[in-house]
Amino acid sequence: MLVLTPLTLERDADIALPRLSAPAWQGVPMNNVARSGGELARRMGIEVLEITPQLGRARMPVAGNTQPYGLLHGGASVLLAESIGSLAANAHAGAEQAALGLEVSATHHRAVSEGHVHAEARALHLGRRVASYDITISDDEGRRVCTARLTCMMVPRPDTPRRD
Numbered sequence: 001m002l003v004l005t006p007l008t009l010e011r012d013a014d015i016a017l018p019r020l021s022a023p024a025w026q027g028v029p030m031n032n033v034a035r036s037g038g039e040l041a042r043r044m045g046i047e048v049l050e051i052t053p054q055l056g057r058a059r060m061p062v063a064g065n066t067q068p069y070g071l072l073h074g075g076a077s078v079l080l081a082e083s084i085g086s087l088a089a090n091a092h093a094g095a096e097q098a099a100l101g102l103e104v105s106a107t108h109h110r111a112v113s114e115g116h117v118h119a120e121a122r123a124l125h126l127g128r129r130v131a132s133y134d135i136t137i138s139d140d141e142g143r144r145v146c147t148a149r150l151t152c153m154m155v156p157r158p159d160t161p162r163r164d
Contacts, residue, residue, distance in 0.1 A: 051091050
């Protein structure tokens with residue numbers, strides 16, 4: 001199991017993300033995977049806590065990610081869900097493939113105005129071409145804020161030589 005140490009994607013900071021050495025990643029630099037949606041995730045302050053093909057965990061501050069009424073923006077919840085699910089799907093994809101989002105849906109259950117929200121993406125299906133995740137987002141007290149589902153398609157990585 002690949003477990004990352006907490007990595008804070010600081011807002012507006014130029015950081016170098018670490019290389020992962022787990023077999024599923026086969027030496028693929030995390031920043032190459034994370035950059036597919038990483039710039040926005042970094043600006044949102046997402047902290048990646050754990051990534052495996054079966055499970056992804058992250059958290060995000062509510063502050064700075066709110067709508068005009070001071071509540072967590074629903075789009076921020078969806079971004080968090082898609083970000084952590086996509087990282088887990090890319091761990092499943094391996095070195096020669098990339099996971100690209102096909103569909104994301106979310107149901108918002110409760111408003112949050114402070115603290116952090118915590119996302120947990122659990123694999124529902126890990127196939128050769130498709131991976132699906134159920135993502136639960138909760139507040140600091142463990143109350144469910146949002147339930148999301150993400151489906152990703154595995155495609156050849158653009159920087160991988162083709163086998164024609």
